[in-house]
Structures are given as structure tokens and as C-alpha cells.
Amino acid sequence: MNVGFVGLGNMGAGIAANLLKAGHSVTVYNRTAAKADALVKQGATFAAGVADACRGEFVMTMLADDHALESVSFGDKGILSTLRKDGIHVSLSTISVALSQKLAAAHAEHGQRYVSAPVFGRPEAAAAAKLFITVAGADDDVAACQPLFDAIGQKTFRFGANPADANLIKLSGNFLISTVIESLAEAMALIGKAGLDQRHYLDFLTSTLFAAPVYKGYGSMIVDKKFTPAGFAAPLGFKDNRLVLAAAQDLKVPLPIASLIYNRFLTLLAQGGEELDWSAISLIAAEDAGQPKRSA
């Protein structure tokens, strides 16, 4: 299959590589062109602009935020104005519910198709084609994309025909991950200040009631206070926190734990944590308990 790919960051680079490995013909575009080099060596075609990535039936986008996706979509020579009739825009990015609704309407107006397919997994999972993909869109459109999803993820989950629903699923999923980070941070602050071994406690948790990947992965980072290099940087985590709060505001749903975590992010960023992984919000619970914030 012929697919354009826009956005070669931490996540996108690994995903595009997996499309190539699966035998698809991939044309890659990135604002900073140098990031395309490695993929071109693996067989990708270089696109000088977004339009060049829109010459096939499919274009996939994996961008950092609403602003970036809006500019490649609606901009001059962007996806809307260059993708063929019936072409499918597959949006993998974690974006607002509102932008997803806007894109769905705009593509329909242009006679194009739009599938929302945000993914769960950190860069390692993207590189290993182990992403979980949450998809919403018309049945036929999703079916057409399935070979692409099979190339990049371990499993696809359908969430109906309304594309923006997949974005709400993604945002509420990330919200739940953030609750695990904050909850473990508080429990570890308690256990640690009592003088107990945090690693041993984590091993107990993750071999019993909390035997889930998210507890294992983030639990380790919290116990080791290892937040660099950032797999998912604090400003991106904060962005997702604000997106779920925005979606909840539109629906008039209070999310008190999300509000609490919102304030954790503000504190982390106010104190200079931009470069750290988002799980570094766990430092605040430790510091509030009077424990040293940073490992030496």
C-alpha cells in the first residue's frame, strides 16, 4: 500500500519504519527534514512538503499537538487541499476531541475520508510494533486501513463510527495512566519515608493486584527517580492533561484527580522540569513529604 507519513518524532519514526518493514511504500515528511534521513536509507521516499506525502490513497499523521496537526491539515498545500478524493487521512496523534470533530467535518466536505486512530505505547512500543491502536471511523474506512494498523501495533480496538470518540478514549486512557503515576507517587512517598524498600513494595504490587504494564513501567521510573531521557516529556503530558480536562469541560464532567494532576504539572514546570519525563510529577509528592526531590 502507498502511504504518506507526516511527523517523524519519537513515536512517528518508529511507526514509519514498521510500515516499511511490512512492505508498504512510504513517503515521509517532517518539518525538520534531517529526521527523514534514516528512513530514506530504509527505503522511504523523501517528501519535500506535506503535499508530496499526500499523493497516495493514505496519509498518516503523528504530530505533537493540535497546532501541528492543524497546520499540516488546513495550511496552504496541506492535507485537505492536496489529498485525492476518497483518500484517507489516518490521524494517530493525541489531539483534542474538538479538533478531531473539525477534521472529520472538513474531510467530509472535501470528499475525503478520515479515520481517528490514536495509539497507546511509549517510543519503545512504537519501535517494536507493539502499540495498541484505538480506532473510530466508518467501517469501510477502518477496514481499508487495517493492514497499516497490523504493521504498527499489536492490537486494534474499534470504538464506533464517530472519529472523535477514539480521541476521547485516548485522552481518558492517558488520564488513567496519569492517575497511576500520581497514586504510586503518593504511596511510594509514604513507604519510602517509613524506611521500607520501595522496589520490594513495587514488586509485591505488580505480582499481585496491580500486575499491569502501566504499574510495572511507571513504578520502576518512580522508584528509580529516572526521568531522563524523557520517553514522554512533561510538557506533552501536561498537554494531554489539559486536553482531557477540556473534553470533560465541554461535557460538564468534573475530574478532580485530573485537576490535582494539572496542579502537579504546573508545579513541575514552574520548578524547571520541562526536560523530564511526565512521570516526574511523582517528585512533588516526595518533596511535599520533606524528602529530597532529586536523586544525586
Add this chain to the structure above:
Amino acid sequence: MNVGFVGLGNMGAGIAANLLKAGHSVTVYNRTAAKADALVKQGATFAAGVADACRGEFVMTMLADDHALESVSFGDKGILSTLRKDGIHVSLSTISVALSQKLAAAHAEHGQRYVSAPVFGRPEAAAAAKLFITVAGADDDVAACQPLFDAIGQKTFRFGANPADANLIKLSGNFLISTVIESLAEAMALIGKAGLDQRHYLDFLTSTLFAAPVYKGYGSMIVDKKFTPAGFAAPLGFKDNRLVLAAAQDLKVPLPIASLIYNRFLTLLAQGGEELDWSAISLIAAEDAGQPKRSA
């Protein structure tokens, strides 16, 4: 082995039955004597008072709260005054860190031994001998108790020589479970108000990043709004919430999510939820979002 067992509630009855099944000789005591009948039919010896349950080397206690354990321990003809020298009191109850410290000191003073072994698992797990047991105490004492633990649980986890440490582990574990309940409650309020299928969303979560028993079990209760009969009633959940807050206060550790959940319990109980399972605190997030609180 010869073991006394005090406290035949939801949890204790199942545990005592498993001790019998494993071939131990069990003498059972309960304040409401009728609860002993079924176990006596299964081969247990009936104890008319606590003292009668303290004639062997071991006495296990599984009681609802600090007050109940204090009264069988320190009361006239209680455990302290009737257990033999070198006898071992195995405390399975979820109690305060402070009481566990007090019991450790009191037993030492009386030349007795004390092992703290709070358990994780709801009544079904107790009945099925599938509990997780978190144990702290002197090595020899714990080793002596191991056959008893093997009879009632699926796995034993050691947390050092200081008995009260196991109680802190238990309380922080229950705190983490309560964070899962509240987090899922908020996410489900959001998903539900958006018109998405909560069960389908839960299935997605628990087959991916949140594939843990606690998400499956409590997630189902939240989605189905099924809070009766209470496996673990709200007042008991509230008690544990207050115990972890008390332990954290002594150590000067803020636990903001525990504080938030504290207020959820107050609201649930103020609105008449005493008979519901503790996971019914999830009703409040739904109601705050303007959704009907009770299923018809």
C-alpha cells in the same frame, strides 16, 4: 498444627475453613457464637471465650477494626493474658500501624510472639485460599507460621522483622485500590456522559495497559453500578482510608488523593450509603457530572 481462630466474619469464616481443610486443628471463637456453627460441623472446636482459642501455640485474629482487636487482645481473659509463653499471635486484620506497634511491644513484654500478616483479597478469595499475605515479624516466627499461610493464601510476601511494617504495606495497598476506584469512576463518568459504551471501554483497558485484577473486578462493579451485597462495605473502606491517612500523618506525608477519597466516603455515608460496597464512592463522580446516581 493447633491454632485458635478469633473472628468469623466475611473473611474469617473462609480462612478458618481453609485451615481445617489443610488438616490443622482449629478452635474457633466469635462474639456472635452462631457464626461458629458451620465451622464446628466441618470439624472445628468451639471456643466459648477468647481464652479457649488461646490454648495452642498459635492464635490467629481476623477482626473488623482496631477496637475489636484491642478488646480481644487486651481485655480480661484476652490473648495477652491467656496465650502461652512463646505462643504466636498472628494478626490478619487490617489495623492501624500504631496498634500493631503496641501489640508487638505488649507481646514481647509477655514473652509471647507476634506476627503481623494482613491479607489482600475479597471474601471470594478468602474462601478459595487465594489471598495474598503480607507478613512482617521475626524470621523464626514467620517460618513457624508458614504452613498456616500456605493453607489460606496463594502467596506470602515478607516485609522484614518489624510487624507494623506489614500493616503499612496493607494500608497503602488498600489506598492504591481506592485510587483505582476513584480514577475509574471519573473516567467512566466522562466516557458515559459522552455516550460511549463503558463496558467496551473497560474491556479495552483491562486487555491492554490496565490488565490487572483490581481494574477488572472494580471496573465491573462500577460499570454495572452493582454495590450490593457489599463484599467490603463502605464503612470499612472508610476506616482503611482513615488508617492510611493516620499513618501518613504520623510520618508527615501528604496524600492528596487519599484526602479526596476521604471526602468521597463522607459524601457517600452522608447520603445513606452505609450498606453499599466501598466501590460505591464511584457514584459521586457520576452524580457530580449530572448523571443519575442510582441505577433503577
Add this chain to the structure above:
Amino acid sequence: MNVGFVGLGNMGAGIAANLLKAGHSVTVYNRTAAKADALVKQGATFAAGVADACRGEFVMTMLADDHALESVSFGDKGILSTLRKDGIHVSLSTISVALSQKLAAAHAEHGQRYVSAPVFGRPEAAAAAKLFITVAGADDDVAACQPLFDAIGQKTFRFGANPADANLIKLSGNFLISTVIESLAEAMALIGKAGLDQRHYLDFLTSTLFAAPVYKGYGSMIVDKKFTPAGFAAPLGFKDNRLVLAAAQDLKVPLPIASLIYNRFLTLLAQGGEELDWSAISLIAAEDAGQPKRSA
């Protein structure tokens, strides 16, 4: 002085009337023209469009939100494109810090002057010329406006030369008012559930340490559960809450009480409180305590 006045809602109508009473020549514009009738009878000139209100040296705006002010300012035949060189736009509205910064820059570009002068006081205070006015702008510009401020308020407070600073002052002032509402709501829920007389308690508070207008006014509304007609409707209060959170987010300042109140507003609106005064968020503390939410 010759002044245009745009926005004749609850607050603006009273303010414009006071300008007339002080002898100024006032040209009034409102989107719903009928609202100008009463003022025209009092001597105001009717403006058919924003441009008609921009023919003098001064134009004052008193609008509900950013959107409304943006549209009269930047729209076709709006203030920017019709106000004379050196004319002064006096913005009384409670708007975002960001919009105030944008307006300051735009007016400077057009050779016009911009004074930010948000006001404190409810509609009764506006009608009685008892507003407190918080002003920021260039010294000469503010001096030129002083006769107008004297006509509508009881006192003017200067906050430097940067117009947006006055907006931050206004937003943080409204935030403080909202903290009084929520704090009193919680205290009254406690006192009320204990069976004590809330009115007597309020009288005690406001004749001792809390002898401030905001405690007296809002305290009475909370005790009487009298939230209609809304002097300041819940959606407007929520807007201001979001504006202070937005300003704080830009500055990376967590405001946990503002976050708590944010969730109170969401709950109030989710449960149908759009028509109530913003102090009706106090109903939620009472309901969470199990007390009847609405007075009969």
C-alpha cells in the same frame, strides 16, 4: 466629555446612566437595541452601530466576555477601525489577561490609546455609582479618564502602566471572592448540619474578624439559599474562574482552591444551575453533606 458606551447589560446600563447623571454626553450602543431605550430617555444618544459610539474621544466597553469584546473591537467597523487617533478605549469588562495584552498592542498600532479599568461590584453597586475601579494604563491616559471614573465609582485604584495588569488584579479579586463563597459554604454546611443557626453564626462572623462586605453579601445569599434573580450568573462566574486559571497557567502558578471551585462550577452546571447566581456553588457543599440541596 463626549463618550461612547458599548454594552448595556446588568452592569453597563447602570454605569452609562451614571455618566449621564454626571453631565457627560453619552452615545450608547447595544447589540439588542431595545436595551438603549431607557438611557435615550435619560438623554443618551442612540448609536446604530459600534462606529457611531466611536465618534468622540472616549469609548467605554462593558461586555460579557472576551468573545463579545473581540467582536466589537476587531470586527468590521469596530473600535479599532473607527476610533480617532489618540482616542481612548476604556475597557471595563472582565476579560482575559491575554486579550487585554492584544488590545493594548492593537490600539498602539492604530495610534489609539487603551486603558484597562475593570470594576468590582454587583449591579446594585453599578447603579449606585459605588464601583471600585482598578485601572492600569499610561499616566496621561488614566488622568484623562478620571472624570469618567469619578462618575461611576466610589474609588479608583491605580495598578501601573501595563493595562493587562489591571485585568489580572480583577481576576484574582474575583478568585478571592469565589474562595469566600466556597469557604462559607463549607462552614455553613457544618454549622447547619450540627443544628446551629446559620444566620446567627454569620452575624457573629461579620461583626468580628470577617467584617467585610463580601462576607456579608454572599453570606446572606448562602444562608438564605437565595440565588435568583442572579446578580452574577453561574456561567459568568465560571468564565472568570477559567480566566484566572488561564492567567495562572500562563505564569505557571497552581491555584488549588481555584481548581476545586472549577469543579464546583462544573457540577452546578451539570445539574442544571445555569440560571442561578454564581454563589449557588455553595449548594454542593450542603448536598455533599447529605442536606437538601434546594430550599423548597
Add this chain to the structure above:
Amino acid sequence: MNVGFVGLGNMGAGIAANLLKAGHSVTVYNRTAAKADALVKQGATFAAGVADACRGEFVMTMLADDHALESVSFGDKGILSTLRKDGIHVSLSTISVALSQKLAAAHAEHGQRYVSAPVFGRPEAAAAAKLFITVAGADDDVAACQPLFDAIGQKTFRFGANPADANLIKLSGNFLISTVIESLAEAMALIGKAGLDQRHYLDFLTSTLFAAPVYKGYGSMIVDKKFTPAGFAAPLGFKDNRLVLAAAQDLKVPLPIASLIYNRFLTLLAQGGEELDWSAISLIAAEDAGQPKRSA
């Protein structure tokens, strides 16, 4: 009048001095006897034990916490066992609702009378006889005490016949003061980080809607970051916070702002703030915003 006075701390010393100035005959007792010296020089009689302070019709107590009042009341040769029949115990301390109920019952049983009269005001107000006194008790008993109240306070407020009600009033009053501290702390963190003058902002607030003593006094301390010497030390403030939470828990009333402040106190104390005034919880909002926590 003949009055014993027990507890000569920051508050009690000033109160006892004012009783002397008003011409009453005062017998003073303090655990650390040296604190009585200055009062003896002013004409007080020295009491070697609590019993010596219980020889007249009245005994007033002003102690730091429940524990201290319980021990002078119920201890061997304490107030209960030494005060005459019909003697009146006037409790000025800020204590729990539960202890006040217990004292009322115990005094009734001993044929003695009990008036609860907690006071509002810091040490300066106590020294200046400017306290506000909130009184509950039987009409005759309160009337009998009125000359004493007139000697130490500026005004007495009656709250019915049930002594413990005055304690709830006191605790909820202190809760409201703490909400002012936290609210101002957050607003000042915002204003300060924006580069505005906090003192000027405070002057504006306290000359308009927030013209109340509590805003003026605590606002100054927060702006100046002047928390030593402590007029009311953080551990005492924390005690009162826990007492209002305990009273609210008994009544099943969530107080989310009190919970938030509870965590502020834990953080302040975890970070070494025991010696600071309770208003030093305001440092945390500033630090969470990335501002330097301590003035140099």
C-alpha cells in the same frame, strides 16, 4: 470575684493579667511554675497545683490542646475532683467538640457547672482585652461569668445552652481564618509571579471588598513572609485543622478546603516549619509556583 486560672501560655498570661486589672482575685497555676512569677507580682496568688486554683467559685482554663485540658480536668486532684459543688469551670481553650461534650457530662455528674467560652484573637488581642468570646452554656451560668468575660474581651457572643456548640463555632471560625490564609497565599503567588506589587494589591483588597481584620493581619504576614515569632504556631494551627475535620467527620460533612489545608500543614511540618506561625502554610503556594520559599 474569686477565680482560679490554669494555663499561662501566650494567651493565658494576658487574659489572667486582665482579670487582675479588672479587680478580680486570681489564683494562677501553670505546669511550668516560673510562668506565674510576673502575674504574682501583679497581685495574683500562686497555686502549687490545679487543686489550689479550684478553691473559688470559678476556675478558668486556657490550655494548648485536648490532652492538656483532660489531664488538669480528670487527673488526680484535677478540676472535677476538687471544684466545689455548683462551682463553674469556664473553658477558654480551643478543644474538640467531643471533649467539650465529655466535660459537660462529667461536670453535671459532679454537681458542677461548665461553660464553654473559646476566644478569637491572637496574643496581642488577649493582652489588650480585645478578644471575641463565643459562649455556650446554661443562661444562669453564663450570666454569672459575664463580669469575667467583660474583663478579658471586647464582646461576648452567645450560642445557646449546649457548651460543645461554642467549640464547633470556634473550630469553624478558625477554619475560615485558615481559608483566608490559603486563598491569599494563592492569590499572592499569582500576583507576585506576574511582577505586581503584593503590598499594593493587599492595600487595595483591604480597603474594598475584603476590609476585614483577618485579611489585613494575615495578608501582611504573607506579603512580608514574616512568620517568626509565631503568634500561633503551625503545630497549633494544624491541631485546630484536625479538630474541625474530626467534628465534621462525626457529622459526615466533607470540607474539601480543610482537607487541602490539612495537606499544606503536613508539607510545612515535613519541611521543618514547626517554629513558624501557622500562616507560613502560605509559603507552599509560592514554592509550588517556583518562587523562592524563604525570604533571605
